[in-house]
Amino acid sequence: MTYGKGRTYKKVEVIGVSDKGIEAAIQEAIGKAQSSLEKLSWFEVQDIRGHIGNDGKIGEFQVVLKVAFELK
Amino acid sequence: MTYGKGRTYKKVEVIGVSDKGIEAAIQEAIGKAQSSLEKLSWFEVQDIRGHIGNDGKIGEFQVVLKVAFELK
Amino acid sequence: MTYGKGRTYKKVEVIGVSDKGIEAAIQEAIGKAQSSLEKLSWFEVQDIRGHIGNDGKIGEFQVVLKVAFELK
Amino acid sequence: MTYGKGRTYKKVEVIGVSDKGIEAAIQEAIGKAQSSLEKLSWFEVQDIRGHIGNDGKIGEFQVVLKVAFELK
Amino acid sequence: MTYGKGRTYKKVEVIGVSDKGIEAAIQEAIGKAQSSLEKLSWFEVQDIRGHIGNDGKIGEFQVVLKVAFELK
Amino acid sequence: MTYGKGRTYKKVEVIGVSDKGIEAAIQEAIGKAQSSLEKLSWFEVQDIRGHIGNDGKIGEFQVVLKVAFELK
Amino acid sequence: MTYGKGRTYKKVEVIGVSDKGIEAAIQEAIGKAQSSLEKLSWFEVQDIRGHIGNDGKIGEFQVVLKVAFELK
Amino acid sequence: MTYGKGRTYKKVEVIGVSDKGIEAAIQEAIGKAQSSLEKLSWFEVQDIRGHIGNDGKIGEFQVVLKVAFELK
Amino acid sequence: MTYGKGRTYKKVEVIGVSDKGIEAAIQEAIGKAQSSLEKLSWFEVQDIRGHIGNDGKIGEFQVVLKVAFELK
Amino acid sequence: MTYGKGRTYKKVEVIGVSDKGIEAAIQEAIGKAQSSLEKLSWFEVQDIRGHIGNDGKIGEFQVVLKVAFELK
Amino acid sequence: MTYGKGRTYKKVEVIGVSDKGIEAAIQEAIGKAQSSLEKLSWFEVQDIRGHIGNDGKIGEFQVVLKVAFELK
Amino acid sequence: MTYGKGRTYKKVEVIGVSDKGIEAAIQEAIGKAQSSLEKLSWFEVQDIRGHIGNDGKIGEFQVVLKVAFELK
Numbered sequence: 021m022t023y024g025k026g027r028t029y030k031k032v033e034v035i036g037v038s039d040k041g042i043e044a045a046i047q048e049a050i051g052k053a054q055s056s057l058e059k060l061s062w063f064e065v066q067d068i069r070g071h072i073g074n075d076g077k078i079g080e081f082q083v084v085l086k087v088a089f090e091l092k
Numbered sequence: 093m094t095y096g097k098g099r100t101y102k103k104v105e106v107i108g109v110s111d112k113g114i115e116a117a118i119q120e121a122i123g124k125a126q127s128s129l130e131k132l133s134w135f136e137v138q139d140i141r142g143h144i145g146n147d148g149k150i151g152e153f154q155v156v157l158k159v160a161f162e163l164k
Numbered sequence: 165m166t167y168g169k170g171r172t173y174k175k176v177e178v179i180g181v182s183d184k185g186i187e188a189a190i191q192e193a194i195g196k197a198q199s200s201l202e203k204l205s206w207f208e209v210q211d212i213r214g215h216i217g218n219d220g221k222i223g224e225f226q227v228v229l230k231v232a233f234e235l236k
Numbered sequence: 237m238t239y240g241k242g243r244t245y246k247k248v249e250v251i252g253v254s255d256k257g258i259e260a261a262i263q264e265a266i267g268k269a270q271s272s273l274e275k276l277s278w279f280e281v282q283d284i285r286g287h288i289g290n291d292g293k294i295g296e297f298q299v300v301l302k303v304a305f306e307l308k
Numbered sequence: 309m310t311y312g313k314g315r316t317y318k319k320v321e322v323i324g325v326s327d328k329g330i331e332a333a334i335q336e337a338i339g340k341a342q343s344s345l346e347k348l349s350w351f352e353v354q355d356i357r358g359h360i361g362n363d364g365k366i367g368e369f370q371v372v373l374k375v376a377f378e379l380k
Numbered sequence: 381m382t383y384g385k386g387r388t389y390k391k392v393e394v395i396g397v398s399d400k401g402i403e404a405a406i407q408e409a410i411g412k413a414q415s416s417l418e419k420l421s422w423f424e425v426q427d428i429r430g431h432i433g434n435d436g437k438i439g440e441f442q443v444v445l446k447v448a449f450e451l452k
Numbered sequence: 453m454t455y456g457k458g459r460t461y462k463k464v465e466v467i468g469v470s471d472k473g474i475e476a477a478i479q480e481a482i483g484k485a486q487s488s489l490e491k492l493s494w495f496e497v498q499d500i501r502g503h504i505g506n507d508g509k510i511g512e513f514q515v516v517l518k519v520a521f522e523l524k
Numbered sequence: 525m526t527y528g529k530g531r532t533y534k535k536v537e538v539i540g541v542s543d544k545g546i547e548a549a550i551q552e553a554i555g556k557a558q559s560s561l562e563k564l565s566w567f568e569v570q571d572i573r574g575h576i577g578n579d580g581k582i583g584e585f586q587v588v589l590k591v592a593f594e595l596k
Numbered sequence: 597m598t599y600g601k602g603r604t605y606k607k608v609e610v611i612g613v614s615d616k617g618i619e620a621a622i623q624e625a626i627g628k629a630q631s632s633l634e635k636l637s638w639f640e641v642q643d644i645r646g647h648i649g650n651d652g653k654i655g656e657f658q659v660v661l662k663v664a665f666e667l668k
Numbered sequence: 669m670t671y672g673k674g675r676t677y678k679k680v681e682v683i684g685v686s687d688k689g690i691e692a693a694i695q696e697a698i699g700k701a702q703s704s705l706e707k708l709s710w711f712e713v714q715d716i717r718g719h720i721g722n723d724g725k726i727g728e729f730q731v732v733l734k735v736a737f738e739l740k
Numbered sequence: 741m742t743y744g745k746g747r748t749y750k751k752v753e754v755i756g757v758s759d760k761g762i763e764a765a766i767q768e769a770i771g772k773a774q775s776s777l778e779k780l781s782w783f784e785v786q787d788i789r790g791h792i793g794n795d796g797k798i799g800e801f802q803v804v805l806k807v808a809f810e811l812k
Numbered sequence: 813m814t815y816g817k818g819r820t821y822k823k824v825e826v827i828g829v830s831d832k833g834i835e836a837a838i839q840e841a842i843g844k845a846q847s848s849l850e851k852l853s854w855f856e857v858q859d860i861r862g863h864i865g866n867d868g869k870i871g872e873f874q875v876v877l878k879v880a881f882e883l884k
């Protein structure tokens with residue numbers, strides 16, 4: 021990448037879900053998005069939420085994030 | 093859907109327009125999005141706006157919303 | 165376009181980059197988005213940022229914007 | 237209206253109240269504003285609130301909105 | 309109520325769900341909250357969301373709101 | 381005022397300035413607005429700012445607020 | 453209180469009303485909340501609003517705040 | 525202007541439109557507002573948006589801004 | 597849970613504290629809230645903050661979150 | 669100061685604490701900042717919070733504000 | 741710069757003023773900040789405001805921005 | 813620290829980067845800030861973002877936070 025050269029990026033909003041933790045939920049979403057979109061450059065976390073199981077434990081983390089990639 | 097299993101959702105921003113009311117504008121957008129995207133799971137209203145006719149009546153409702161669906 | 169008729173728009177988030185200025189960065193993103201999406205109707209600026217070169221000059225403008233088009 | 241021609245709009249913040257529903261409260265405000273301001277072009281809902289009666293029913297809807305018109 | 313007299317209100321956040329529409333979802337939450345809290349005075353809508361059924365129709369409206377009542 | 385009856389309010393944004401304190405700045409704006417607008421019903425503080433004198437003391441308080449009145 | 457030890461706080465949203473000023477309205481809400489909740493630790497102001505009397509004077513201050521206390 | 529002296533300002537929300545650029549759209553709104561309101565002191569940009577022509581070029585810039593003037 | 601059936605949820609704001617990490621602070625708050633409230637369904641993170649010890653290490657994480665449960 | 673001349677200001681975020689009231693907390697922060705920074709021009713309040721004593725009285729006000737000064 | 745390597749950046753809030761336009765006001769602030777801080781990497785625009793002259797023309801642009809640089 | 817005594821804190825915005833996780837990125841920034849600023853008291857996370865490597869894995873976490881310390 022060369023700074024100053026005209027170029028365009030696109031941002032897409034995804035939600036990754038994992039019972040392993042916040043980082044794992046982010047990676048889940050990035051891995052899935054990478055396979056259907058083009059090569060991803062960066063992510064921005066928008067919201068962190070989750071499900072609570074009947075036992076009062078965190079059942080899963082749901083992380084809303086935006087992923088960005090260059091439009092060629 | 094089973095909680096705790098790794099999965100990924102995508103959110104898309106659409107605007108539904110209808111002269112019938114707010115709920116009809118939401119349904120308009122969901123119906124159109126459903127036909128070009130995959131099966132939708134939920135929606136989130138972002139903004140409610142509208143056009144005003146020459147007679148000072150609400151001409152149409154424009155509802156900005158996000159719709160979400162699972163990325164398989 | 166006729167007001168009051170049911171219709172649906174979609175908004176997509178893009179980032180335009182240019183070393184010419186803010187308007188040029190917006191045009192960069194619109195031009196690129198127009199070629200891969202359908203005919204665009206309007207844009208909304210979300211954020212204005214940029215890179216600073218080693219000489220302390222603005223190296224490039226990065227304008228985050230949403231572009232909207234009708235879903236036919 | 238011709239796009240590209242220099243022109244100016246003004247936005248005014250009003251609150252419409254009705255016991256009929258959200259759409260009726262919006263129309264209430266637009267009708268009253270139309271009679272004291274110039275011809276209105278569009279509205280943007282800012283907030284939806286309301287009064288609750290002694291019987292635990294919604295007593296009225298109070299919708300805060302902005303209405304816009306061209307400054308000639 | 310007399311203006312100017314010292315008094316205190318409490319706000320509680322609830323979510324009303326209904327398949328009838330936005331106003332019905334608000335009334336659902338107010339009715340349930342009224343039965344477990346003290347007499348409610350007003351409500352403020354925070355968010356409007358909903359579930360989408362398999363048929364691409366709005367399955368239900370979920371309205372997040374705050375209800376307020378006087379602490380005696 | 382009777383709840384449930386259709387009616388409309390207007391909100392106007394003003395800034396009151398005073399070297400006496402925050403409450404005095406609010407009263408300054410309300411007093412001036414009352415004389416040029418119709419009878420005011422309530423106010424909402426938006427921002428509190430101020431000038432700092434050469435001696436490092438608060439020179440004046442500038443309180444941005446909205447005042448509301450009924451459109452008859 | 454010892455930093456680092458696992459513990460949990462709860463925040464409750466209240467509105468204090470007083471014709472004496474902003475600080476008095478905050479104290480009004482804290483005093484009333486303290487008598488029905490557990491020992492309070494801190495407060496956070498959310499909004500400052502008020503009623504305007506027929507004479508164009510501030511009739512009362514309404515301060516929306518959150519109060520927090522430890523859940524034992 | 526003397527700091528510390530009680531005074532009141534009013535803010536009005538306007539939208540300037542121009543096909544020349546962002547600064548021109550701001551000037552368009554200020555010029556029109558100046559002719560119908562009193563002498564303006566400052567402006568604050570709220571939003572930058574625009575129309576996109578059939579040729580994929582920016583058709584016009586629409587800049588939402590607030591202008592402020594002293595209430596004498 | 598059956599979608600479409602009228603029901604009501606309540607959200608409560610809590611702060612979980614732990615020196616183990618962000619996930620542990622969330623679990624701390626959920627575990628404590630679960631024991632004094634009804635069965636919890638989900639959580640939403642509002643803020644992540646923390647204390648810094650004299651040695652320049654993170655002393656504890658303080659996570660502000662909302663927990664939600666159905667009002668039966 | 670002459671309007672139109674190129675110049676640069678810097679904003680710094682500080683928190684003033686006082687048991688006297690909100691204005692006193694602002695002055696506390698400005699006085700301390702003035703002694704370590706250059707001559708301050710204005711302030712902007714960001715947040716108002718405080719500690720509550722064991723007796724249920726406001727123990728102190730904590731006002732988060734930004735102070736600005738010219739970079740010469 | 742190598743991605744993945746531990747490093748720390750600092751952001752500083754500045755306001756650039758110029759009668760030439762928005763880009764010139766940004767460059768004004770960056771140039772002045774560069775001379776008193778370390779080498780700057782990027783900027784983020786926070787707010788665009790300005791002064792209006794007696795002739796109803798934009799007297800100057802005031803752009804609030806954050807500049808970031810690496811803490812070595 | 814004694815509550816009620818006049819004192820002043822300063823907040824500084826930093827960005828910590830680490831490939832280990834979110835907590836590690838926070839600690840990275842605190843450790844570096846501690847060495848150039850005075851003794852830090854607390855931190856507040858503002859944003860969580862990151863770089864994505866060519867392999868579709870999270871390359872690094874970038875956590876924007878504010879750190880606060882007492883101005884003596």
